[in-house]
Amino acid sequence: MKVADWNWGDVFEMFARGCQKAWAQFGGPLAPDGHFTTFDQTLSMQPGQGETWGAWNGAFVRETFGKQVGGWLEPWRNAEGHLTAMSPANGNAMLQYARLNVNDGLCKLYEEPWNERHFDEPLVFDASHALDFSRAAYLPDHKALILSFCSFDGFDQPVELEIANVRNGGGWQLEIDGIRAAHGIADRVETEGAIDVRCAIAGFRLRLDASTPLSVVLRLL
Structure with missing residues (x-):
């Protein structure tokens, strides 16, 4: 509850x-x-x-x-x-x-307590312990989840994060530092480049190098 x-x-x-x-x-x-x-x-x-x-x-x-x-x-x-x-x-x-x-x-x-609609919006469901987020916000008017993060100082291994509430029947695309890196619809995910993106229960799981600050945008289509 x-x-x-x-x-x-x-x-x-x-x-x-x-x-x-x-x-x-x-x-x-x-x-x-x-x-x-x-x-x-x-x-x-x-x-x-x-x-x-x-x-x-x-x-x-x-x-x-x-x-x-x-x-x-x-x-x-x-x-x-x-x-x-x-x-x-x-x-x-x-x-x-x-x-x-x-x-x-x-x-x-x-x-202004959150209503049910808020909990149906895309969100970060899971993330590596070494990730430091400076921004995480969903903009309903733009149908976009905006994330800014990087690894803790001295952590040079790939990190993972899972984004949920994405596979709602429509398509989506993922941008990293302004460049489209992946897109998908339903259970299908297509990547562009060497990025590792795979389906998860309610969205997808992303594995990448975050040793330098990154800006990630998920757009619902």
């Missing part, structure tokens, strides 16, 4: 209203020192901590997140045992993830 199939009802809205009500009792979501105010493990409010339960509030986060200071190297707890700047989870993982996340990435997943 996909997340999009779950019936959440108004759980998120109820949760947000509860946090906003709790924040209001303690002077709002920002403490005097500029950190986010949050709940601690005893479910009481501790001003001065650096994490927030209001990450769904996009406008607020965009306005205040960049102004957060300290916490990474500060002690997690003071002499009384209270969290001082942020929890270990935030300092060790969540803030770093937030910096790596694409702009509003999780917010878009929350506000």
Whole structure:
């Protein structure tokens, strides 16, 4: 079952209203020192901590997140045992993830959940562990899957990736760095050059040298 199939009802809205009500009792979501105010493990409010339960509030986060200071190297707890700047989870993982996340990435997943049509689009189903992707996006208006990737530094062996949701009855063609490298329809695959392409369960499997950055485009015909 996909997340999009779950019936959440108004759980998120109820949760947000509860946090906003709790924040209001303690002077709002920002403490005097500029950190986010949050709940601690005893479910009481501790001003001065650096994490927030209001990450769904996009406008607020965009306005205040960049102004957060300290916490990474500060002690997690003071002499009384209270969290001082942020929890270990935030300092060790969540803030770093937030910096790596694409702009509003999780917010878009929350506000605009994927429907069934999204999961029927061409996608990278499997890939060698040594592949580093810098781009992977399907453009419905152009019926094209756009990929940019290369092997990790020092890895000089051929790599493989499998692209699924391709054999839907229509034809397709594969371009590598702007040059057509293969095309097919149904169970038939024809290659142009020395590239290795073979049929897979729902698409095809590609084997190639990615020691230098490559741009790969799959077009549905």
